[in-house]
Amino acid sequence: MRWPSRRMLPTVVGLSLATTIAADLAIVAAGPFHAPTVRLPGGRYVAAADSTSYRVAALQKTITPHLLIASPQTLPADAVAKVREAKGVKAVEVVDAARALVGGKRVGVLGVEPSTFRAYTPEASAKSDALWNNIAGGDVAISFTMGQDGGIPLASQTQIGGQAHQTSVRVGAYATMGIDQVDAVVSHYTAQTIGMPSDNALLVSAPHADLAKLRGQLAKLLPKGTKMATLESRFDGPTVPGGTAGAPGRVMTADQVNTVIRAAESKIGMPYVWGGESDREGGYDCSGLVQYAFAQAGIRMPRTADIQAFTGWRLPYSQAQPGDLLTWKNDPTFNGVSHIAIYIGNNKMVVARHTGTRIQIQDVYLSNFWGVIRVNPQLASTKA
Template sequence: MADRPPVTAPFSPRAATPSGSGTYPSPPVADADRLERTIRVAPFDEPRSREYFAVSAVSLDRELIDKVREIDGVRSVEVVDAARIKVDGVTMSVLGVNPSTFRNYAPLPSAKSDEIWQGIAEGRIALSNDAGTQRDLKLGSTVAMAGAQGTVDKEVWTHATSGVAGIDALISRASAAELGFPRGNGLIVSAPGADLWQLREDLRKVLGPDISLQVLAEEDPGPRRYDAEGVPASEEVIERMIAAAESQLGVPYVWGGTTPGKGFDCSGLVQWAFRQAGVEIPRVTHDQWWTGEHLDYSEARRGDLLFWRTDPTAPDYISHVAIYLGNGKMLEAPRTGDVVKITDVRLDKMAGVVRVHVAE
C-alpha cells in the first residue's frame, strides 16, 4: 500500500470517499510512443456501473447471457474470459477483455486513457495497482504468463486496478485465447439503481447454483446495510481472532501472502486471524467489506474491521483493511517492505467500519 497520511479532520464517510469524478490522473503507461495503433480501439463512451461479477468454470451459453440481459434493472452485460494463472511465478486472477467495451466499466482514471486500452489490445498486460506496485513489477518490464497452452511473455503496460474485486490483471481476449482461457465464462453486470439484493436473487435464478456470483458495488446499497446473515461475532470469537493476529506481529508483508510466520497481505491476515477463531470470511478486501454491518468510525468497537479507499487508479475501490483494537489503535499488514504491526488509526480516505457477522 502507498504511504497514507496520519489522522486528520473528524471523520465523515461521504467526505472521505473519493468520487472518481475524473479529477484523478490516468495511470501512466510504459511508452505510448511504441503503440502501433493497427488495432482499432473505440473511444471511451460513458461510465458503466459494476454491480455483479458472475464467473463459471466453463463458457456460458449465449442464451443464458441473453437471459441475464433481460433481468429487470439490468442495463448492460460485458462478457469476459476469466482464469487463474501464474504471472511471474505467482498465481493471479486475470481477465481477458475487449478493450473497446470493457473500458466503459473500468474506473474513470483508466477508462478515459486511450493509451491503456490500446496497449492491452496490442498484447500487453495491465496489472492492478496493488499487484504491480507491491510486487515491484515495473512498467516496461516483461512477465511470463503460464496458461493452459504454454507460457507467453507480456510487457507490463500499466498499473491500473480494473474495478473487479480480486482481479489482478487485464489482457485482451485474443491474448486470453493464446493462453487457453475459457471463452466467455465471466460476466460484468451493470444495473445502476437496481435493488442490489433483489438483483442477486434474480441472477441466481437465471444462472443457477454452479456459477459464482460476486458483488462489485462500492457504495452502501440502501436500507439493508450489510450482506451478512446471523449476528455480530461474540466477544470470545473477537478476542481469539485478535490474539491470532497479534501472534503474527513482526511477520513481513507479502503481496498475496496467507502464511503464518512467513508473510501476509492485509486481507490475508484478516482472513487467517478469523479462521483461527472458527469463522470463515472471504479472501479479498472488497469482499470482506460485505461481511457485516457498515458503521461509522465513531461507532467502532474492538474487533471491527476498518477499510480504506487508497488506490489512485480506482478511487472508489475498497483497497485496504485493518483490525480495530480500540483506543485509536489498529493492527494491520501495511505494505511491501513493512511488517504486521500495531499503529494509530488513520481517518484519511477511510471508507468505513464493518462489524463481522457469523451464523447463529
C-alpha cells in the first residue's frame, strides 16, 4: 500500500542530471536464500553484511533510462498512463524524488520499488540481490563516493530527512545508481516515513526516440510545473582516444590555463568537504574544486567528475599539459569516472582527495587512472 503524498521535503531533484548503466562487472552475486556480500579492499563491503528477510524479484534485464520527469507533487495516474502510451516510450518507472539531508549533506534521494527500479541502474548495482534486499528492508544505499570520500561508514546509522525532522537509517550499501546528483536510494516505504513526496517522478526509457521531440510531446501531457531532464550517457561522448571535441583549436588559452591553476592553488590548505563547491561550505570536493577553478577563467563546468570527464578530448597521460584534467575510475559499483584533479605540470596536480584531507599539490598516481581530459570550453558550457 502506498502512502498519500506529503511535502515535508518539497524540493524536486534538479535538472542537471545524467545517467549510465554501462558497467560490466557484478560486484555482489546473491543466492536465493541469503544475501552474501563481497569484501572490498580493507574489509569494506558493497552491501552491508547483515542478512534480511526481504526478498526482491530477480533481475530480468537492464533498461536504459533516457528522461527524468519530476514534479513537486504526486503525478496524476492518468498523466502517467499517457506517458506510458506515448510514441517512442518503451518503459516507465514511477519513483519518489526530492532533495533531502543524508548524513548532513543535501543530496538527491529517490524512493523506489526495489524489484523494478533495479533494472534502471548500472549493471553492477542492478545484479546485486543483496543491495536491493537491504533497501527493501529499510536501509539507505548511498553512492560509493559519498560513502568512501564523504566518510559515511558502511553499515553505520545515518540521519536522513528534512531540516525539521530526521530519521536514523542504516547505510545498507555503497551503490552508484548512475543518475548524477542522486546519491541516495531508499524504498517507497522509507521515503514516506521521512516525508518525501509520493510518486512525483518518472524514469522514462525511449531508446529510439528523438528525445527533444519526445520532451515536447510529454510536456503537453504533464501538469504545469513538471520538470524534465535528458539523462546523458557518459559513454557516448567525444572523450575517446582519437576522438574530437568540437571544432579544431577550441581549447583553453594560455591566460585561461594560468587562471585555472592559480585559482586551484589558492584553495590549498582548505579541507576536503564532500559536496563542497565554495568557501561558504568550508571546503571543496574534487569536482567542486574543478568547477570553481574553471569558473574563475570564465569556463562553465558541469558539477560532477563523471560529466566533467566528457568536456574535451581524452588523451594518454604522456600527453598531459598544465590545465588538463586528470581522471580516475575508483568506484567498483559504476563504470564511470569518480575522481578528478587539475594537472599543473612536472607530474604534479592540485587535488581534493577525500574527507579528512586538505586540498594539496601532490604527485600524480596512475592506479585506476582513466585519462587526461583537454577541456573544450564550449563543450564544457553545453554540458553545464
